[in-house]
Amino acid sequence: MAGSGGRSDDRPLLPVAGQPVVERADAARNRVALLTAAAAILERDGVDALSMDRVAAEARVGVGTVYRRFGDRGGLAFALLDDDERRFQEAFLSGRPPLGPGAPPQARIRAFVHSYIDRLESHGELHAVAEIRTATARFASGAYRTARAHIVALLHQVDPRGDWGDHGYLADALLALVDAGLFLYQRRELGYSLERIKAGVDVVVDGLLGERRR
Amino acid sequence: MAGSGGRSDDRPLLPVAGQPVVERADAARNRVALLTAAAAILERDGVDALSMDRVAAEARVGVGTVYRRFGDRGGLAFALLDDDERRFQEAFLSGRPPLGPGAPPQARIRAFVHSYIDRLESHGELHAVAEIRTATARFASGAYRTARAHIVALLHQVDPRGDWGDHGYLADALLALVDAGLFLYQRRELGYSLERIKAGVDVVVDGLLGERRR
DNA sequence: AATGTAAGCGGAGAAAGTTCCACTTGACCG
């Protein structure tokens, strides 16, 4: 069996910048059709109606194709959030302050969390679908990793020596505040207003960033 | 139709203490059989194998019976955690300090979170199953409500005027640290030790409870 | 004991998620 199962082609395992893997024409067509269909179902009948079968049928495509492209239901939800996610990443990585570079790190962190909450307000249910598949789905996503790395970097700027504690853990703690399930619960079950939630996160952020209490 | 659909018996809508709804013998037998079967499957083949069909088959009972008793898969997982949950509640409501009454509220909160993490260490996957059904399942559970009320009460003891912020929100923020998904991610994906996680929550608790930083 | 009745039961089946694999097709290369 030695060597019989290895990859022998020269194509890179991951896409390489400047030399992107070409997407076949039929695949591209289907990608558009699927996203269009999914968005239509979502708008017409809500998240609960967003089933893989339905999307496949509406896009006139086999279910297998849906799974090949998105992996699972969470992946589909994620893809629908992709535009929004991209814009968000751009905003916090290179946009205008206070979210983007230029503002003090504390302010950027606060702006980050506030922005995230606004996103949950508009797409909370879709976030929930994207995150709920498996217990750790949320954390495994590229979006989570990027957000976490961003927070860690900001924490490092304010607290290079790590006196405030474990930056990785702190980032997880901050991001736990913007869990889609928690948000929906606070908003719907508890009836919290957006303002109340934002005020709450501010208190937590201030507490964690070592500022004096009022 | 007037009055034709009304309840006319004298039995209370909810169980009344001291006069419990009698459980039929067959129902009791099945309850035991189901929990035994579920525990056996869990031990033998792990959480993933814990399907409703399998439990029903192993207990020699129809699926309908499983659903009648537990509601859904999350409910079954929850029932399996019930013993542990009961012991935990007893410990923080009326057990020995620092978890139970007697210790200062800050210490009780810290003990609460540490204890919770120990529970996640032994039953994290089951917690995950119990919480993951729907986005807000975790928060809708009685266990969550009880834990939250407990934290809120402790916060009220240390900070009766609410100077530290919204106690309800703070309780949610603290409980977000012991989300089963987050725990499993930190433990397995990030490889954090129990000690590291506990040290992390301590920093957060200290920050939120207005203590001076070291 | 006989009887009434609601609680409980069982399992067929609907619905959704996911896998699998034989077949088709687009892109590239000579």
Place this chain on the structure above:
DNA sequence: CGGTCAAGTGGAACTTTCTCCGCTTACATT
């Protein structure tokens, strides 16, 4: 232009969750 073949496709089939409803049975009453 024709051959090659991995990428892509479709949809049957399997799994699992959950619902539904006609039937059974434990328990209370008489």
